[in-house]
Amino acid sequence: MKAITRRPAADAPPPARRPVRWGGRLLSVAAFVLAASILVPSAQAATGDLRYDGCIGDLAGCTPTSPAGALDGAAAVAVTPGGTDLYAASHTGDDVSHFRIDTAGNLIFAGCIGNLTGCTPVTANALDGADAVAISGANLYVAADNGEDVSHFRIDPAGNLTFAGCIGNLAGCTPITPHVLDNALGLAVTRDSAHLYAAAFLGNAVSHFTIAPLSAARH
Numbered sequence: 001m002k003a004i005t006r007r008p009a010a011d012a013p014p015p016a017r018r019p020v021r022w023g024g025r026l027l028s029v030a031a032f033v034l035a036a037s038i039l040v041p042s043a044q045a046a047t048g049d050l051r052y053d054g055c056i057g058d059l060a061g062c063t064p065t066s067p068a069g070a071l072d073g074a075a076a077v078a079v080t081p082g083g084t085d086l087y088a089a090s091h092t093g094d095d096v097s098h099f100r101i102d103t104a105g106n107l108i109f110a111g112c113i114g115n116l117t118g119c120t121p122v123t124a125n126a127l128d129g130a131d132a133v134a135i136s137g138a139n140l141y142v143a144a145d146n147g148e149d150v151s152h153f154r155i156d157p158a159g160n161l162t163f164a165g166c167i168g169n170l171a172g173c174t175p176i177t178p179h180v181l182d183n184a185l186g187l188a189v190t191r192d193s194a195h196l197y198a199a200a201f202l203g204n205a206v207s208h209f210t211i212a213p214l215s216a217a218r219h
Contacts, residue, residue, distance in 0.1 A: 053105065053106070054106070056071070056099070056107050056109065057074070058071065058072070063107075063109075065097065065109045065112075066109070066118065067112070067116060067117060067118030069092070069116060070095060070097045070116060070118075070119065071088060071090055071093065071097060072090055072092040072093040073090050073091035073092025073093060074088050074089070074090050074091075074093075075089050075090065075091045075130065075131045075132070076088070076089045076130075076132045076133045077089075077133065078133040078134060078135045078140070079101070079135075080135060080155070080159070081135070081137075083101060084100065084101055084159065085099065085100055085101060085110075085155070085159035086098075086099040086101055086107060087099070087133055087135070087140055087161070088133075089127075089131060089132060089133045089142055090114075090130055091129050091130060091131055091145075093114065093116045093130075094114050094115045094127045094128050094129065094130060094144075095112045095113060095114025095115065095116040095119045095127055096112065096113050096114060096127065096130060096133065096140070096142055096153070096161065097109065097111070097112040098110045098111050098112065098113070098160065098161060100159060110159065113127075113153070113163065114127040114130070115128070120161075120163075122151065122163040122166075123151075123163070123166055123170070123172045123173065124171075124172070125144075125146070125147050125170055126147055126149055126151045126163075126166045126172070126173065127142060127144050127151060128144050128146040128147040129144050129145040129147060130142050130143070130144050131143055131144065131145045131184065131185050131186075132184065132198075133187065134187040134188060134189045134196065135155075136189040136193040136196070136211060137193055138154060138155045138156075139152060139153070139154060139155065139193075139211070140152075140153040140154075140155055140161060141153075141187055141189070141196055142187075143181070143184035143185065143186070143198050144168075144170075144184065145182075145183040145184050145200075145201070147166075147168065147170045148168050148169045148170055148179070148181045148182050148183075148184065148200075149166045149168025149169065149170045149173045149181060149184075150166065150167050150168060150181065150184065150187070150196070150198055150209070151163065151165070151166040152165050152166065152167075167209070168184075169181065176207070179200075179202075179203050180200060180203050180205050180207050181198060181200050181203055181207060182200050182201075182203040183200055183201040183202035183203060184198050184199065184200045184201075184203070185199055185200070185201050186198065187199075189211070193211055194211055194213070195209065195210055195211060196208075196209040196210075196211055197209070
C-alpha cells in the first residue's frame with residue numbers, strides 16, 4: 001500500500017515561523033539574522049595580521065622630523081631590548097635617528113647623530129652610507145658602506161647616543177685589513193654580546209670583532 005502525501009491547498013496560509021530566543025528575548029528569525037550580522041563580525045583579524053598605524057619621515061602624509069632629511073634613504077632599524085627606543089640608520093642622510101616609543105607603539109623623534117646638518121656631529125664620514133644597525137646592551141653599532149667602517153655608540157639611560165669611535169679604513173678610525181668593510185651592509189651580535197659580525201658586499205667577506213666586556217669597557 002502506497003503512502004499518501006498530502007499537499008497543502010494553494011490558498012493555505014504559510015507555516016508559522018517559530019521565534020528564536022536571543023539574550024532572554026524572543027525574536028523572529030528575520031530579527032535574529034539581523035542581530036547576528038551586526039553583533040558578529042564577518043571576518044576577524046588572525047594572530048600576526050598587520051594594521052597600518054602611520055609613518056614618520058619627510059614623505060607627504062607622514063609625521064615630519066627635524067631635520068627633514070634625517071630619514072632619507074632609511075635602510076635599517078633596531079629596537080632596544082626594553083622596547084622603549086628605536087634607532088634608524090639612513091644611507092642618504094648619513095646619520096642615525098633616535099625615536100622614543102610610547103605606550104601605543106608610536107614613534108617620537110628625539111634627535112639624530114651624524115654628518116647631516118642639524119644632527120649631533122661625529123667623525124667625518126663615519127656614517128657615510130649608514131646601512132645596518134645592531135644593539136648590544138647599552139651599545140649601538142652602525143655599519144657604513146661608503147665609510148667602510150663600523151661606528152660604536154653608547155646609549156645613555158634616556159636612550160641618547162654618544163659617539164664612542166669607529167673601526168675600519170676611514171681616516172680617524174681604528175684601521176683593519178684594507179677593504180674588508182667595503183660596502184658593509186649587515187651586522188649581527190651574538191646573544192652573549194661578546195662578538196659582532198659585519199658582512200661586506202664588495203669586500204666579499206664577513207668580519208669578526210670581539211666586543212670588550214663591560215668591566216674592560218669602563219677602563
